[in-house]
Amino acid sequence: MYRWLKLDYLRPAQLIVLFYVGATLISVCLLSLPFALKEGVHWSFVDVLFTAVSAISVTGLSVISTVDTFSTAGIFILMFILQFGGIGIMTLGTFFWLMIGKKIGLRERQLISTDQNQTHMSGLVRLMKQILTLIITIELIGALVLGTYFLKYFDTWQEAYLQGLFASVSATTNAGFDITGQSLIPFAQDYFVQTINIILLTLGAIGFPVLIEVKEFLKKRQTSIPFRFSLYTKLTSVTFFSLMFGGALLIFLLELPHFFADKAWHESLFYSLFQSSTTRNGGLATMDVSEFTIPTLLVICLLMFIGASPSSVGGGIRTTTFAVIVLLIIAFARGQKSIKVFKREIDEEDVRKSVVVTFLAMFICFVAFIILTATEPFSFMQIAFEISSAFGTTGLSMGITSDLSTVGKIVIIALMFIGRIGILSFIFLFHIKEKDTHYRYPKERIIVG
């Protein structure tokens, strides 16, 4: 067992930031390799940086056309970066979940090696192997299914399977990149491709801890050992699917008199469902989202801002954070002091975290909005959409990404980065460790609201 690096000496937040800064630098180098580009393609440093951050944060916003810029080798490099970014954050996120989860099952704890309450790098490596195996398995199955199905669309089998592989990787890691040149719009009528994509997107965005628990559950069902899902898994899953189906319903109702006016019910259904699912963090689209009306676009902004589950490949404030805020308001209106859900109480510390994360996220997006309204010539709607998409690492766009000014691109790069590492890591990066306050002051009531 190699314990060359005790994690206790490196704070989690710093580890995550370190990982992403390192990974971004490597990605910039890889994407600058001459053989990664098609002949005659030249791009500016800020565009390379933008693509690197977008890829490593699996956002999918793009200032360039992937298919026109990259050679086949470049496409494989890009897939590698997406893979690395997606699996990296899943591993780190899950790892810290297991580290704090003193109360979770022994079997899950065994995923990371611990002795005398010290967590070691070896646990991290073992966990990464587990996640890697699971994700690659999902991706390969996806690639096989999609590639085989694509034989009817493409001339050669090489092209079909390359498209299938890229589509599967992009969907599973929720990267949102495409090599069709126009996202999933060519498959707007192909419900099979869309269904497979929704499944892959969901497996990537629901969070690794949920996948582990479901696996455990399926194993135990064959025996008579009772299995209890963790509060985290229940809460994040319910929120995830509520947002997906609630979002689809809202999009459907809002667009019924507009975009869906001349569409069949099954078309409208799939357009709604796919566009709602994709905000939960895929970033692929089966239509040009600008065709939606403003109210729908605002709802989509909110959905992207909320984002995916923690410890998943997605960004945003995360599903559980949103759920805690909603539960807090309900509990308050009912006059309850603690938040009770699924016969458990939510820890005060997690409530505080959720509140702070949400406010800071809104503040950061508001400042970004002020800057972009000053530097960019686009409409408020386009800018708000781009910001939510970047912060949520979603990757949907109303088409302004490549026309952003350099300042605009840098702001979006920063948002993708913060959205990716998460607001908490961002706070703890500037965490001033003070002697915790053992002194107390008397409490005094004030008037608020």
Add this chain to the structure above:
Amino acid sequence: MYRWLKLDYLRPAQLIVLFYVGATLISVCLLSLPFALKEGVHWSFVDVLFTAVSAISVTGLSVISTVDTFSTAGIFILMFILQFGGIGIMTLGTFFWLMIGKKIGLRERQLISTDQNQTHMSGLVRLMKQILTLIITIELIGALVLGTYFLKYFDTWQEAYLQGLFASVSATTNAGFDITGQSLIPFAQDYFVQTINIILLTLGAIGFPVLIEVKEFLKKRQTSIPFRFSLYTKLTSVTFFSLMFGGALLIFLLELPHFFADKAWHESLFYSLFQSSTTRNGGLATMDVSEFTIPTLLVICLLMFIGASPSSVGGGIRTTTFAVIVLLIIAFARGQKSIKVFKREIDEEDVRKSVVVTFLAMFICFVAFIILTATEPFSFMQIAFEISSAFGTTGLSMGITSDLSTVGKIVIIALMFIGRIGILSFIFLFHIKEKDTHYRYPKERIIVG
């Protein structure tokens, strides 16, 4: 002593809502009186309702031109409604502050009569008399000063003193109505009028409890009895003036290359200071705010959304609510569990209230925004500005108020009403009283952010 109504049997929130619904109905009747209007003026019911709610909530948004619609009698009726609205909310707000404030000074408690912990209507009446005396005194001094000064602007002394009285009442109650026909724009170069207005606006918006305490302080300074300002007074005053001067600085810096480019430094200074002060709840303006650039307008939106002190004539989420949120984020980043400020700790309950109020306020404004983008032909900036102004009961506008559709007017009416009664009253209105939860569940940690 008349104790025909024990307040304990009527919940505070219900009392406030009852008061405002009743006052709105009376205002609608008063404003419909034929002699209140100039000859030949006809207006729709929704416009009467809009004006009544705007007046009783001392917002100042207007779908009609006050000076072209009302006769002199009508102007006095309007002043009476502003007076009633402004003093009403100040009384009720202060009253509930005194009711919860078990720890505040005996002398302040004596303001409301209590026996055996029962609070009676008589205390409310006595408090209202105190507030009425104070406000009327301030208004009369203001009217005298402004009226005398206005002699140089107007032809007759009657006109000068009517203008002075209306300006003083409108400023002190932070009503934002004007009978100049163009707010304070005629006085854009008159720093004396502006200074008097800023003072009156501040006295109205800083909150009655602060005024009481300052009065107590001045009294005790002559003796040797030590006086301690309450946490509430310290917190709200510091926040109030920080927002005022911080806002002015931000406006100044943002507009330096734009609106202030060709202005003298003292002009820019007064434009900044006045427009910042007015967001703290006056709603008067010395310029057409649409001339500001987008980033400045967004900052003004935020300032209006925050609003004035609780127990004042102003609306919004209130200064203390905003202060608690900011302190919460700072405490969290420092790793402190409790919020310490001015050598006191903020009660957990007040923190919860602040958080819930802010989230609900944002949610309500977001829904209003979605509705208005669907029903109105105006820009996002104009709509966002109108919504912040209505919710903050500020009354500034980019000029779209009178062109709103009927649906739009109703949404703005609702926002002014909610902004006025406050989010907390709004929640408690729907408060489902449950048996408080003596049962507990085990706590379980989750992942957020």
